Amino acid sequence: MTTHERPVDSVLETIGRTPLVRLQESPGDVQIYAKLESFNPGASVKDRIGRYMLERMLERGDLPAGGTVIEPTAGNTGIGLAIAAQQLGLDAMFVVPERFSVEKQQLMDALGAEVINTPTDDGMGGAIDRAHELAAELDDAVVPQQFSNPLNTEAHYETTAPEIYEALDGEVGAVVAGCGTAGTLMGLARYALEHDDSTHVAAVEPEGSVYGELLEDDREEGEYKIEGIGTHDPSTNELFDPELVDAVHAISDRAAHEELARLAREEGHLVASSAGAASVAAERVARRIDEGDLETPHNTVVTVFPDSSERYLSKGIYRSFEEWSS
Numbered sequence: 121m122t123t124h125e126r127p128v129d130s131v132l133e134t135i136g137r138t139p140l141v142r143l144q145e146s147p148g149d150v151q152i153y154a155k156l157e158s159f160n161p162g163a164s165v166k167d168r169i170g171r172y173m174l175e176r177m178l179e180r181g182d183l184p185a186g187g188t189v190i191e192p193t194a195g196n197t198g199i200g201l202a203i204a205a206q207q208l209g210l211d212a213m214f215v216v217p218e219r220f221s222v223e224k225q226q227l228m229d230a231l232g233a234e235v236i237n238t239p240t241d242d243g244m245g246g247a248i249d250r251a252h253e254l255a256a257e258l259d260d261a262v263v264p265q266q267f268s269n270p271l272n273t274e275a276h277y278e279t280t281a282p283e284i285y286e287a288l289d290g291e292v293g294a295v296v297a298g299c300g301t302a303g304t305l306m307g308l309a310r311y312a313l314e315h316d317d318s319t320h321v322a323a324v325e326p327e328g329s330v331y332g333e334l335l336e337d338d339r340e341e342g343e344y345k346i347e348g349i350g351t352h353d354p355s356t357n358e359l360f361d362p363e364l365v366d367a368v369h370a371i372s373d374r375a376a377h378e379e380l381a382r383l384a385r386e387e388g389h390l391v392a393s394s395a396g397a398a399s400v401a402a403e404r405v406a407r408r409i410d411e412g413d414l415e416t417p418h419n420t421v422v423t424v425f426p427d428s429s430e431r432y433l434s435k436g437i438y439r440s441f442e443e444w445s446s
């Protein structure tokens with residue numbers, strides 16, 4: 121089911137049930153499908169965890185009614201949490217490293233949340249530390265902490281994954297997804313492996329990120345432009361479980377940028393750099409299946425396009441690679 125045909129009472133109820141679209145560049149007999157998460161009300165995959173984490177935390181008494189949610193976030197999670205917090209009667213405060221897109225910060229502000237910036241050089245680690253300091257200063261504040269909260273993975277296990285399996289009648293050969301917190305990939309992987317333990321699971325990171333080291337791949341740490349995925353310090357992530365992952369694909373900024381431009385020009389998908397990277401990796405996996413180099417239970421590869429390019433226009437996402445990456 122990918123439509124919302126009946127009237128609903130709150131924007132929260134429009135989260136999920138996003139479309140799954142076959143990519144026209146699928147190689148040979150292998151089909152690649154992309155889940156279009158920009159169809160969520162906050163226009164990203166993170167609306168799912170915003171609603172799921174806050175509802176569960178309120179139910180369990182881990183978050184007091186009328187309390188404050190404080191989260192270190194690159195942006196999309198802030199928007200998802202801001203929508204859920206507002207609708208569930210909570211206050212929201214976000215700590216965002218400066219390098220992230222201004223559009224996202226304006227949206228969090230429009231939704232009634234407070235945005236606090238930390239220096240780019242302090243990375244996500246700096247934002248995490250600041251969020252905990254702020255929470256300690258208030259009595260009713262909670263940090264959901266998407267990088268270590270199992271509810272993040274569970275949101276995808278309970279919603280994203282079953283939607284995909286329902287749409288494809290359970291015929292999923294491989295799941296491929298970018299890893300920021302890795303909540304998306306871990307939720308999909310757990311569901312997929314319970315369904316059929318020979319399903320191929322592939323993570324995607326930018327070149328310069330070092331998740332691959334968790335699978336003992338060689339990685340050279342460096343800077344990258346792709347937003348929303350990757351890490352320089354996998355120890356700050358408690359969700360990524362290497363046992364569930366068969367491969368980690370490192371995608372260059374250039375390849376992701378070329379692909380997001382192609383997806384717009386040829387397939388009508390207005391998606392951002394993490395989707396470009398996911399699409400490149402999904403194509404690599406599909407090609408290996410098509411060439412008989414990788415055995416999967418079905419000839420299908422599923423990936424996730426986490427958000428929309430509109431959120432990055434001011435960063436020159438559709439300009440030349442040189443302009444975008446400078």
Ligand code: PMP
Pocket residue numbers: 194196197298299300301302303304305347348349392394395426427
């Ligand atoms: N792409 C974008 C644009 C994101 O904001 C995120 C979340 N950081 C991801 C991909 C990765 O999702 P996850 O955190 O579930 O790994």
